[in-house]
Amino acid sequence: MYAFIEGEIAAINPAEVVINCGGVGYGISISVYTYSGIKDQKTCRLLTHLVVKEDALVLYGFSGEDERQLFRHLISVSGVGAGTARLILSSLTPDEVSEAIVSGNVGALQRVKGIGGKTAQRIIIDLKDKLGKASGFRDILGSPHNTGKEEALSALSMLGFNKVLAEKAIEKIIKEEGSSVTVEQLIKGALRIL
Numbered sequence: 001m002y003a004f005i006e007g008e009i010a011a012i013n014p015a016e017v018v019i020n021c022g023g024v025g026y027g028i029s030i031s032v033y034t035y036s037g038i039k040d041q042k043t044c045r046l047l048t049h050l051v052v053k054e055d056a057l058v059l060y061g062f063s064g065e066d067e068r069q070l071f072r073h074l075i076s077v078s079g080v081g082a083g084t085a086r087l088i089l090s091s092l093t094p095d096e097v098s099e100a101i102v103s104g105n106v107g108a109l110q111r112v113k114g115i116g117g118k119t120a121q122r123i124i125i126d127l128k129d130k131l132g133k134a135s136g137f138r139d140i141l142g143s144p145h146n147t148g149k150e151e152a153l154s155a156l157s158m159l160g161f162n163k164v165l166a167e168k169a170i171e172k173i174i175k176e177e178g179s180s181v182t183v184e185q186l187i188k189g190a191l192r193i194l
Contacts, residue, residue, distance in 0.1 A: 001050045002048045002059065003047065003048065004045055004046060004047045004048055005019050005021055005026050005028060005045070005046055005048055005059075005061065006021060006043070006044070006045035007019045007020050007021035007022070007026075007043060007044075008020045008021075008042060008043050009038070009041060009043065009044055010025055010121050011073075012029065012035070012038070012039060013035075014030075014032050014090075015030065015035075015036045016028065016029055017030050017035070017038065017044075017046070019044065019046065019061075025165050026031060026059060027059070028046060028048065028059045028061035029058055029059065029060050029061065029082075030046070030061045030062075030063055030086075031062075031067070031089040031090040032090035033063070033067060033089055033090065033093055033135075034046070034062055034063040034067065034089075037063040037064075038063060038182075040144060041136070043188065044063075046061030046062060046063065046069075047061065047062045047063075047064070047068045048060065048062070048068075049068060049071060049072060050116055051075075051082045052107060054091060058082065060082060061154070062174060064094075066094045066095075067089060067094045070089065070094045070097055070098065070131075071085050071086070071089060073122065073127050073130060073131065074088060074089075074127070076096075076126070076168060076175055077122055077123050077126045077181075078122065078126075079119055079122060080119065080122075080123060083118075084115070086108060086115060087113065087146070088109070088112050088115065089101065091111070091112040091113070091126050092108070092112065096108065097109075098131050100124075101123060101127050101131050102128060102131050104121050104122065104128065106120045106121055107109050109123060109124070121190065127162060132157070132163060138141070145163065148181070148182065148183045148186055149170055149171075149174065149186065151183045152170050152183050152186035152187045152190065153166055153167055153170055153188075154189065155187050156169075156170075156185075156190055156191075156194070160189075161194055165194060166194065169190040169193040169194055170186050170189075170190050170194065171184070173186055173189040173190060173193075174186070177189070
């Protein structure tokens with residue numbers, strides 16, 4: 001319903017910000033991570049997600065698309081509500097949450113207050129594949145030291161191919177054609193194999 005809210009910060013604390021947008025003050029629930037990014041600003045633009053409850057409409061705000069997408073993934077897990085998702089994103093950065101899920105680190109998620117072993121395992125089971133594809137692509141884009149193999153693997157993962165099978169196909173091509181093969185050649189060759 002609301003994609004983003006932009007305006008002057010009227011009030012702010014680590015759990016909520018009030019943004020004056022066109023003379024209307026929007027109370028937006030935020031994580032500590034978002035708070036740390038906007039606390040010193042006079043104006044801001046927050047991406048939003050509206051949660052409809054029986055007794056309330058709650059608007060959640062995020063400083064970046066990564067955090068909002070992760071929030072949406074988290075609330076899709078059975079037993080994880082919006083409040084719990086915000087708590088997770090307040091305790092860990094979005095990158096730390098993604099890394100914990102992709103690597104299967106139950107302990108990292110359990111360190112968040114209110115997250116038990118079963119909930120942490122459920123989050124990992126439900127989101128590992130989804131975040132594995134997305135984080136692989138984000139890692140490659142953000143890494144200045146990426147290799148052709150990693151770039152090709154990331155691209156194939158983003159296209160929906162199984163990461164393990166894609167990696168085997170890429171390794172086969174490198175063995176056959178040598179390490180000087182380009183990223184494009186790796187992707188095209190892997191697509192023929194897959």
